[in-house]
Amino acid sequence: MPRVLLVEDDPSVREGVELGLRRCGHDVLAAATGEAGLEALCAFRPDLLLLDLMLPAMDGVQVCCRVRENSQLPIIMLTALGDDVDIVVGLDAGADDYIVKPARTEVIEARIRAVLRGIEAPNDARPAVEHHGGLDIDRAGHTVSRSGDPVALAPSELKLLLHLSAAPEQVFSRQRLLADVWDHSYYSDVRLVDACVRRLRIKIEDPSRSPRYIQTVRGLGYRFGPL
Amino acid sequence: MRELTFRPRRTARLAALLALAGAPLTGCGIQETAVVEAGRPVVADLLPPREGRVLLFFISPDGELLPVPRIVERPWLSGTAGPDGSSAGSDVVRGEDGRGGTPLTGEEMSEPLPPLAAVTALLAGPDKAERRAGFRNAPSLPRTASADRIVTGGPTVEVNLKLRVTRLTARARDQLVCTAAYAAHAQGAVSVSLVGQDGRLAPAECPVRAVRVPAR
Amino acid sequence: MPTAASAFGLRTRLVLAFLLVAAVSAVTTAALTYREARSAVLVRAQDTAVASFREEAERFVPSLPLDPESLRWNLYDIAARAKPHPWIVFAEYGSLRASSGDRPVSGVLTAELRRTAHTSPHGTFERVVKDGKAYLTIGMPVMTRVVAGGRAVPSGLVLFAVMPMTNEEVDIDALVTAARDGALPGLAVALVPALLAARSVLRPVRELRRAAHSMGGGQLDTRIAVRGRDEMAALASTFNESAARLEHSVQELQDAGTRARRFASDVSHELRTPLAGMLAVTDVLDEDAGTLDPDTARAVRLISAETGKLAMLVEDLMEISRFDARAVSLVTDEVDAAEAVRSTLSGRQWLDRIRTELPEGFRIRLDPRRFDVIVANLVGNALRHGAEPVTVRLSKRGGALIVEVHDNGPGIAPDALPHIFDRFYKADAARARSSGSGLGLAITEENVRLHGGTIHARNAPGGGALFTVELPFEGPASASGAPDGPLPAQASEPPDSRDGNGATA
Numbered sequence: 001m002p003r004v005l006l007v008e009d010d011p012s013v014r015e016g017v018e019l020g021l022r023r024c025g026h027d028v029l030a031a032a033t034g035e036a037g038l039e040a041l042c043a044f045r046p047d048l049l050l051l052d053l054m055l056p057a058m059d060g061v062q063v064c065c066r067v068r069e070n071s072q073l074p075i076i077m078l079t080a081l082g083d084d085v086d087i088v089v090g091l092d093a094g095a096d097d098y099i100v101k102p103a104r105t106e107v108i109e110a111r112i113r114a115v116l117r118g119i120e121a122p123n124d125a126r127p128a129v130e131h132h133g134g135l136d137i138d139r140a141g142h143t144v145s146r147s148g149d150p151v152a153l154a155p156s157e158l159k160l161l162l163h164l165s166a167a168p169e170q171v172f173s174r175q176r177l178l179a180d181v182w183d184h185s186y187y188s189d190v191r192l193v194d195a196c197v198r199r200l201r202i203k204i205e206d207p208s209r210s211p212r213y214i215q216t217v218r219g220l221g222y223r224f225g226p227l
Numbered sequence: 228m229r230e231l232t233f234r235p236r237r238t239a240r241l242a243a244l245l246a247l248a249g250a251p252l253t254g255c256g257i258q259e260t261a262v263v264e265a266g267r268p269v270v271a272d273l274l275p276p277r278e279g280r281v282l283l284f285f286i287s288p289d290g291e292l293l294p295v296p297r298i299v300e301r302p303w304l305s306g307t308a309g310p311d312g313s314s315a316g317s318d319v320v321r322g323e324d325g326r327g328g329t330p331l332t333g334e335e336m337s338e339p340l341p342p343l344a345a346v347t348a349l350l351a352g353p354d355k356a357e358r359r360a361g362f363r364n365a366p367s368l369p370r371t372a373s374a375d376r377i378v379t380g381g382p383t384v385e386v387n388l389k390l391r392v393t394r395l396t397a398r399a400r401d402q403l404v405c406t407a408a409y410a411a412h413a414q415g416a417v418s419v420s421l422v423g424q425d426g427r428l429a430p431a432e433c434p435v436r437a438v439r440v441p442a443r
Numbered sequence: 444m445p446t447a448a449s450a451f452g453l454r455t456r457l458v459l460a461f462l463l464v465a466a467v468s469a470v471t472t473a474a475l476t477y478r479e480a481r482s483a484v485l486v487r488a489q490d491t492a493v494a495s496f497r498e499e500a501e502r503f504v505p506s507l508p509l510d511p512e513s514l515r516w517n518l519y520d521i522a523a524r525a526k527p528h529p530w531i532v533f534a535e536y537g538s539l540r541a542s543s544g545d546r547p548v549s550g551v552l553t554a555e556l557r558r559t560a561h562t563s564p565h566g567t568f569e570r571v572v573k574d575g576k577a578y579l580t581i582g583m584p585v586m587t588r589v590v591a592g593g594r595a596v597p598s599g600l601v602l603f604a605v606m607p608m609t610n611e612e613v614d615i616d617a618l619v620t621a622a623r624d625g626a627l628p629g630l631a632v633a634l635v636p637a638l639l640a641a642r643s644v645l646r647p648v649r650e651l652r653r654a655a656h657s658m659g660g661g662q663l664d665t666r667i668a669v670r671g672r673d674e675m676a677a678l679a680s681t682f683n684e685s686a687a688r689l690e691h692s693v694q695e696l697q698d699a700g701t702r703a704r705r706f707a708s709d710v711s712h713e714l715r716t717p718l719a720g721m722l723a724v725t726d727v728l729d730e731d732a733g734t735l736d737p738d739t740a741r742a743v744r745l746i747s748a749e750t751g752k753l754a755m756l757v758e759d760l761m762e763i764s765r766f767d768a769r770a771v772s773l774v775t776d777e778v779d780a781a782e783a784v785r786s787t788l789s790g791r792q793w794l795d796r797i798r799t800e801l802p803e804g805f806r807i808r809l810d811p812r813r814f815d816v817i818v819a820n821l822v823g824n825a826l827r828h829g830a831e832p833v834t835v836r837l838s839k840r841g842g843a844l845i846v847e848v849h850d851n852g853p854g855i856a857p858d859a860l861p862h863i864f865d866r867f868y869k870a871d872a873a874r875a876r877s878s879g880s881g882l883g884l885a886i887t888e889e890n891v892r893l894h895g896g897t898i899h900a901r902n903a904p905g906g907g908a909l910f911t912v913e914l915p916f917e918g919p920a921s922a923s924g925a926p927d928g929p930l931p932a933q934a935s936e937p938p939d940s941r942d943g944n945g946a947t948a
Contacts, residue, residue: 263569
């Protein structure tokens, strides 16, 4: 069962979520501050980080950045609906998904499953490594290298890239990508997609040129290529 | 909300004001007036010298008592007039024409005609020229009457007449009184008592008073 | 009833009033001046005539007893020295009549003047207008001294003079002409100060109007410069005081409203944190309820269910607070309307309960999440308060997408219709405590307005409630004046690149 590290400052939320997830069979470690969470990271080695955005002292965005410095650990943010700016900042900092508080345990459980699923169930019906221009995508090994150098991708980034490159030049609407990649409902927040595309482009595109791999089709969505 | 409107009533008031202001102009041009007094009358010396005339008071066509001068000629009279007025009874008063008497000169003119002659001339009635001008005697004054004598010298002149003085009208009495008074006194300032066959009337003064001439 | 005068503007009326005053004073002045001048002309002529007539008569008066022949010559002498104008001299003595003219008696002399001249010891005159011509007639009784230098008695002789006043008439007519010719240019000249004065009066009025208009437009800090100490200045300062009080009142109201909204928002925020903890454990309660004592199990299930509702209510309150604070943003995208509706219905497992008429091909720019709220609230409302079957129908009218949600329930009570979108308004008193938060339709309406659209509720001709939403295809920017206030309606296109330049090959 997945090991979940929960960073949440409010004791009742912390305890409630911990209790609920533990009942679902998760191995949960709860931390009250960002600093404590970062410390527990090495010892606990979680499969997923459930991170409250509003934390005393070191806040969720900062924790997210620190984690992303050397880890592609799946991160789900806990946030309040309406804190729109925070959501965008958190997503840009590298979070893979977010959950609006208050939420039932089954909702949290479903999000955790969705984020972890793509990694756990690789599509192995394809050739081991695909070459797209300077980009090498290893679908089985879940690795991507650009001009031979490995690129560290967060789970959502990797899933998006795999999904788009599986059907090159096919246009996917953002609502479609939300449903396919994130298991979100059709009407969820498309900023999730936009933020992920932004992060992916920073990692695989040439910053001096217009996007080559992840291209925008105005009014319709995104596509991979044509190269 | 109350609205301020330019009420017709106010317009009418303004129009009335304008009309009032223009009212003096409506009487343009020269207006008629009533009869307005304008100072003193004409005053002049119309009468011949006292020595050459008598003042007879006749009734004018308008019914007024007016002094009518009549020129007298009496070349013979010089120095004969004494205090006794009875001699004057034979004086001739020229009656046929009022003018053309020979001018008298020197001290002959110093004495006026005696009152008896004046009254006699009055009783004789206006002459031709005077009648033409409309003068007449009062009807109650009988042409046939005559004066007996006139006593002067006192404050009252007494005129003795051969007629019934009580039957005389006021006008007729005034004629007699004025003629006698102005004959006896230059400015008529004496009272006159008429004495007739039927008695004596109270002394009276002439209603035609000589007044002081207003200054120029 | 509008009078003729009120049809004119204030400026016209002011100018007219000024001109009227000018006209009244000009006419009055002219009239009085004319009267004085006319009187002066006439008095001078009369005095001169009377005095010279008396003087000449005394020089040339005939002596008594009268000789009619020489009397005429005397009259000629007097007439020859007429002053200021020629006159004709008449004499009356007893019944004698003589004149210096053609006829011995005059038709101009009045009986009144003759009687007065005969009886009064004064000279007299009378102005007579005969056949349109004015004459001065003078009567002079003649008195004679009894002895030279002594007292005088009336002589019975009366002299008359008749003098036509032609020259005076000409002079007076000239006066009238002068007054008239002077008054008209005077009025024209008065027009200039009248216009200037009207302008100086109207300028503050114009400023006041501009300021009032500005106040009406919401500029509550509008003030007028107060100049001088006249009535307009008093009006201006009164306006300023009123404006200040109004601004203060409005500010207080706004502050109170802001405080109320902030309080609602704060309360929701504070409720949310404990709810987050409670909601996370409701599943635990539900699972274990079966193993508990029956009463405890009922209590635990109640707490679980109500916690869920409470969470919904708090979320709705938060949403309403954000609308009130105008802290909502649109994240628009171009979507297929039919697909969006289907997603909403399928996401809530409603697809098999709802009849749909969803033509394909309606691409519309909107915020999918808010559109989901709109459709879900309307359909949920229809399912709760109406009766199945519920129909969702898409159509197009002009530049707008029409979304209709129709149920087959009893419809909406007519007196409830105007309030159906009010917050916490319960159309059905019997179901006062329904499963909804009471904010669903209010939030729906806010979301529709945010899109620049409209929403209407009515009872369909065939029965049942019918909700109609109109949304512009081009998004909220194309709808004129739909969202009031500063709404951050940001359209979020998929970002093209870090350089911002699209590379659509």
